[in-house]
Amino acid sequence: MTKDECKKVVLDIIADIAPDEDLSNVKSDVRLRDQLQLDSMDFLDIVMELRKRHGIEVPEAEYVQLASLASSADYLTPKFNALAAKG
Amino acid sequence: MKPARIVITGVGLTAPNGNTLPEFRRNLLTGVAGIERKEIRYMGLQLAGVCHYDPLKYQKKKEVRVGTRAGSISIYCAREALADSGIDFDGTAKDRVGIYIGCTEHGNVETENEIYNISKFNYDTKFWSHYHNPRTVANNPAGEASLNLGVTGPAYTIGAACAAGNMGLIHAAQMLRLGEVDFAICGGVSESIHTFGIFAGFKSQNALATHEDPQKASRPFDLARNGIVISEGGCLYTLERLEDAEARGAKIYAEIAGYHVNSDASDYVLPNPIRQAECIRSALKRASYTPRDIHIVNTHATATPLGDIQECEAIRAVFGEDCPDTNINNTKSFIGHAMGAAGALELAGNLPSFQDLTVHPSINVDNLDPLCALPGLVLNQPKAVAKVDTILNNSFGMLGINSTLIVKRFVA
Numbered sequence: 001m002t003k004d005e006c007k008k009v010v011l012d013i014i015a016d017i018a019p020d021e022d023l024s025n026v027k028s029d030v031r032l033r034d035q036l037q038l039d040s041m042d043f044l045d046i047v048m049e050l051r052k053r054h055g056i057e058v059p060e061a062e063y064v065q066l067a068s069l070a071s072s073a074d075y076l077t078p079k080f081n082a083l084a085a086k087g
Numbered sequence: 088m089k090p091a092r093i094v095i096t097g098v099g100l101t102a103p104n105g106n107t108l109p110e111f112r113r114n115l116l117t118g119v120a121g122i123e124r125k126e127i128r129y130m131g132l133q134l135a136g137v138c139h140y141d142p143l144k145y146q147k148k149k150e151v152r153v154g155t156r157a158g159s160i161s162i163y164c165a166r167e168a169l170a171d172s173g174i175d176f177d178g179t180a181k182d183r184v185g186i187y188i189g190c191t192e193h194g195n196v197e198t199e200n201e202i203y204n205i206s207k208f209n210y211d212t213k214f215w216s217h218y219h220n221p222r223t224v225a226n227n228p229a230g231e232a233s234l235n236l237g238v239t240g241p242a243y244t245i246g247a248a249c250a251a252g253n254m255g256l257i258h259a260a261q262m263l264r265l266g267e268v269d270f271a272i273c274g275g276v277s278e279s280i281h282t283f284g285i286f287a288g289f290k291s292q293n294a295l296a297t298h299e300d301p302q303k304a305s306r307p308f309d310l311a312r313n314g315i316v317i318s319e320g321g322c323l324y325t326l327e328r329l330e331d332a333e334a335r336g337a338k339i340y341a342e343i344a345g346y347h348v349n350s351d352a353s354d355y356v357l358p359n360p361i362r363q364a365e366c367i368r369s370a371l372k373r374a375s376y377t378p379r380d381i382h383i384v385n386t387h388a389t390a391t392p393l394g395d396i397q398e399c400e401a402i403r404a405v406f407g408e409d410c411p412d413t414n415i416n417n418t419k420s421f422i423g424h425a426m427g428a429a430g431a432l433e434l435a436g437n438l439p440s441f442q443d444l445t446v447h448p449s450i451n452v453d454n455l456d457p458l459c460a461l462p463g464l465v466l467n468q469p470k471a472v473a474k475v476d477t478i479l480n481n482s483f484g485m486l487g488i489n490s491t492l493i494v495k496r497f498v499a
Contacts (some may be wrong), residue, residue, distance in 0.1 A: 017149075017152070018149055019148035019152065020147045020148050020149050037149075041153070041217060041218065045217075046216045048214070048216070048217070050215060051213065051214065052208070058456055
């Protein structure tokens with residue numbers, strides 16, 4: 001999985017949990033909370049959907065890694081690839 | 088000191104056969120029921136009253152996703168009632184507004200959904216939603232309405248089984264009289280068709296209706312009645328002290344004339360006609376009425392074989408054979424049993440009688456059960472009458488809670 005593909009995975013989740021938001025111009029390096037109406041429960045949703053849809057676990061201490069699309073991709077892409085490698 | 092006069096100034100509702108009071112009333116007068124078949128988890132197609140309002144009229148998609156159906160119904164009904172009341176809500180002190188919503192139950196739907204959800208993950212509770220607690224707290228429907236409306240006064244639910252819709256109004260009247268709030272949004276809501284447990288529970292109790300024609304399934308007082316049609320719905324009113332309503336030139340639907348709430352203390356599920364009659368008599372006494380003063384009695388009857396007979400026994404004990412101007416009807420024959428919303432919706436369906444001098448009928452009575460043959464029953468066709476000055480509304484619930492609410496034509 002590339003980082004761009006990983007960003008798409010995260011954006012797909014956000015599209016479901018924040019259906020009123022326009023996601024066409026989400027800036028990769030800007031904190032998601034600074035450009036979208038997302039609260040702490042929504043971030044828990046992102047964590048839950050990563051778990052449900054992709055089997056990815058994000059420990060609470062590492063939630064901060066999901067602050068922006070870029071940081072999410074940096075953090076999650078190796079997890080996705082490690083999971084894929086495990087088969 | 089005489090208690091403050093309390094008036095109804097707005098109505099917002101969603102019923103299986105209407106999403107506004109005019110639409111609901113029109114269907115009650117033209118015999119249009121609103122029952123359909125709905126897929127119920129684990130049980131297949133079941134008869135149910137389903138509401139078809141547009142949640143996005145007053146909620147964002149995210150609010151609908153995060154919240155509950157009961158919360159959504161509450162928001163829809165509250166917003167519709169506020170719009171109908173004509174109040175300048177932006178200019179209203181929100182800390183002086185109370186929201187009092189009757190519920191039969193709350194949390195079954197959301198809990199069942201989560202158990203079903205984790206069943207897909209080998210019952211691993213790490214997949215249990217973080218929204219479960221805010222969705223299932225008993226105050227959820229009122230709380231969601233307070234969030235949507237920005238109301239900072241008291242907002243809570245009143246758990247009173249199927250007597251709850253009346254209880255919302257009664258409690259609001261009490262709070263207005265106590266001066267706890269200056270404006271109340273009150274009534275009842277139900278999301279019960281989204282929990283299989285209620286269907287399965289009534290089925291196990293042999294109290295779930297079946298019929299090949301959904302529109303004929305809910306048939307209180309008919310010999311062939313065989314149980315309850317479960318429905319969702321909501322009806323919220325705006326209530327004000329008369330002086331406040333008059334000061335802003337509000338339209339007034341009706342005045343609260345009397346009410347009573349009591350308990351059977353006799354059985355988990357079986358009604359008690361003696362206590363029901365006591366409840367009705369006490370409401371009449373509070374209103375300073377005799378039975379002859381009541382022009383419409385809206386029954387609670389749910390179409391269970393025994394329950395209808397017992398309510399008829401209670402009504403017969405109070406009204407006897409000598410109330411020539413008392414008409415008796417039933418709204419569940421159109422919309423099924425909307426549980427916590429039932430009392431509030433059924434009152435709303437009758438309120439227009441003050442203006443159109445027509446009593447909506449109980450439909451689906453092909454063969455009247457002789458044990459339900461009360462004088463004054465309005466069956467199958469609406470009845471034009473000379474006078475409607477009073478409406479008495481019964482709502483009874485499990486664990487033996489009874490509520491009777493009487494409203495009267497407003498005369499300044």
